[in-house]
Amino acid sequence: MATGGRVLHHLFHHLPHERNGVIFVGFQAEGTRGRRLVEGEKYITIYGNQVPVNAKVYQIDGLSAHADQEELMEWAEGFTERPKMTFIIHGEEKSAEVLADKLKNELSWNTTIPNYLESVVLFEGI
Known part of the structure; x- marks a missing residue:
């Protein structure tokens, strides 16, 4: 859900570039960076910096281990x-x-x- 950890480093460095893609697998909770990215937010705050989202963002549903x-x-x-x-x-x-x-x-x-x-x-x- 991109709320912390090493993924923030990767997003910080890769979101600004059009040639990159980011794939989210499974559910992204409301209010999280992952959800905002999946919903098409154009800028995201990481490490206190506004990062432009130029990479393509994809979501793959159906791979969650959660019960419905x-x-x-x-x-x-x-x-x-x-x-x-x-x-x-x-x-x-x-x-x-x-x-x-x-x-x-x-x-x-x-x-x-x-x-x-x-x-x-x-x-x-x-």
Whole structure:
């Protein structure tokens, strides 16, 4: 998702040149550099510098190792006991809401989608 690490060095040096291509494989989360590049942003900030995006940017979907909603529901249906609480913490907001609702309505699970940086006490007195 191009949020840190060695990839920033490569992007910094290769994005400005038309002869280069950058390929993102799989999902790019909303708000990340990877997502902004895939969506066609013309300049991206790396190391505090505005870097022009002249390289061609490609995305290949379908190679993610993440389960989709249907696979997650199949997995959840295999539980013999419902969890006391299920936190939906991954994915786009709308997708997370749909999954939380499906778990509530179809399996009677208690679900919540915590806010960014929200803290939750799981066990008191331990």
